[in-house]
Amino acid sequence: xxxxxxxxxxxxYDSKKVIVLDNLDYTFENGKIYAxxxxxxxxxxxxxxxxxxxxxxxSGKILYKGQDIKxxxxxKYRSNCVGVIFQSFNLLTNxxxxxxxxxxxxxxGKKFTDKKxxxxxxxxxxxxxxxxxxxxxxxxxxxxxxxxxxxxxLSYNPEIILADEPTGNLxxxxxxxxxxxxxxxxxxxxxCIILVTHSPDVAKQSDINYQLQPFRKNTPKK
Ligand SMILES: Nc1ncnc2c1ncn2[C@@H]1O[C@H](COP(=O)(O)OP(=O)(O)OP(=O)(O)O)[C@@H](O)[C@H]1O
Ligand SMILES: [Mg+2]
Numbered sequence: 547x548x549x550x551x552x553x554x555x556x557x558x559y560d561s562k563k564v565i566v567l568d569n570l571d572y573t574f575e576n577g578k579i580y581a582x583x584x585x586x587x588x589x590x591x592x593x594x595x596x597x598x599x600x601x602x603x604x605s606g607k608i609l610y611k612g613q614d615i616k617x618x619x620x621x622k623y624r625s626n627c628v629g630v631i632f633q634s635f636n637l638l639t640n641x642x643x644x645x646x647x648x649x650x651x652x653x654x655g656k657k658f659t660d661k662k663x664x665x666x667x668x669x670x671x672x673x674x675x676x677x678x679x680x681x682x683x684x685x686x687x688x689x690x691x692x693x694x695x696x697x698x699x700l701s702y703n704p705e706i707i708l709a710d711e712p713t714g715n716l717x718x719x720x721x722x723x724x725x726x727x728x729x730x731x732x733x734x735x736x737x738c739i740i741l742v743t744h745s746p747d748v749a750k751q752s753d754i755n756y757q758l759q760p761f762r763k764n765t766p767k768k
Contacts, residue, residue, distance in 0.1 A: 548609070549705060549738050550574040550597060555606035557592055566592050569606070572756055576705060579732045579739040581749040584758030590742040591633075593758065594708050597740065598630050599623045625654050629699030631709035635691050639683045643669060643694040646683065647701050654702035668697040672727055689720040696727055707731060710742045718747070725751050 551574070557567040566589040574580055582590050595601045596608060599620050608615050615623055637646050647665040651658060658664050669679045672693040683691060692712060699707055707728075713721040725748060732739045732753070741748065749755045 547575070547612070548573045549576050549611060550740075551609040551612075553607040553609065555596065555603045555608060557589070557596060557601070558604045559592075567596075567603075567758070574706075574738050574740060576738050577732055577736045578753040579728055579741065579751070581752035581755045582740065582742045582758065583744070583749050583755060585760055586744075588758040588760045590758055591710055594630070594710055594740070594742055597706075598628050598708055626656075626702055627704055628706045628708055629702070629704040631692075631695045631699050631707065631712055633710040633714060635695040637683045637691060637694055637698070642682055643674060643679045643686065643690075643697075646694055647698050650698045650701040656702050665697075665701070668700050669694070671700075672697045673723065688715050689717075689724070692716065692720075692724055693727070696724070700731075704737075706738045706740065708740050711744065712741055713743065713745060713748055721745070721748065722751075 552570045552572040555567060555570045556565065558565045570593075582593060584590055592601070596603055599615055602616055610618065610623065610627065638649065641649065644662075644665055647668055648661060651661055651665060666679065674690065674693055674697075678686060678690055683694065686694065696707075696709075696712075699709075709728075712728075713724050716724065728739045728741065729751075731737045741752065743749055
């Protein structure tokens with residue numbers, strides 16, 4: 547069964563003058579990696595924002611496990627069901643990797659028996675060493691920061707991970723290592739991974755590719 551479904555979803559900015567997404571019917575299932583591709587400005591980040599529950603579609607519906615997310619507790623959806631990795635990581639730079647993950651666990655409101663051990667296990671899972679885990683974010687490389695961002699997105703154990711250009715600034719080898727983490731999360735842990743990417747190689751390593759076409763007309767459809 548689909549975990550997320552778009553039903554004729556459209557989105558327009560600026561009081562409906564700029565249509566960005568037009569009538570999309572996409573389905574997302576557990577256990578798979580989805581690549582969202584398309585030219586700059588095609589609406590990829592906008593689509594992630596809708597899937598994360600931050601924004602509502604202008605028309606159409608987004609279903610989470612068959613229920614319209616608009617009618618669900620948005621805060622609960624965002625803090626429990628989806629983990630989001632932003633292009634800029636949004637990590638707190640004055641904290642260590644470990645503190646970033648533990649803070650996110652606190653914010654989720656979930657109870658953990660051994661909070662620190664849980665955070666450490668997540669950071670080990672994405673391949674960081676003890677030394678890196680206790681370093682401030684700005685003293686980590688881009689690829690290491692990306693791993694922290696993934697660990698943080700996993701902190702409340704969401705079934706869905708959304709990531710905007712997760713391999714954008716990484717060399718090919720590091721890109722493959724990050725993709726291996728996403729493959730493990732999808733194929734071994736049965737999560738649904740949705741990646742926005744400009745990389746044909748990342749799209750090829752994904753299970754399904756949805757290609758967004760830029761919407762040319764900037765007037766609303768009748
Ligand atoms: N807040 C906003 N108000 C008005 N228009 C916006 C806003 N945010 C984005 N847009 C427009 O919507 C379109 C889609 O933007 P979006 O950021 O989703 O594209 P994208 O596919 O993620 O592009 P990129 O690959 O460059 O990140 C663009 O034409 C953009 O200019
Ligand atoms: Mg974008």
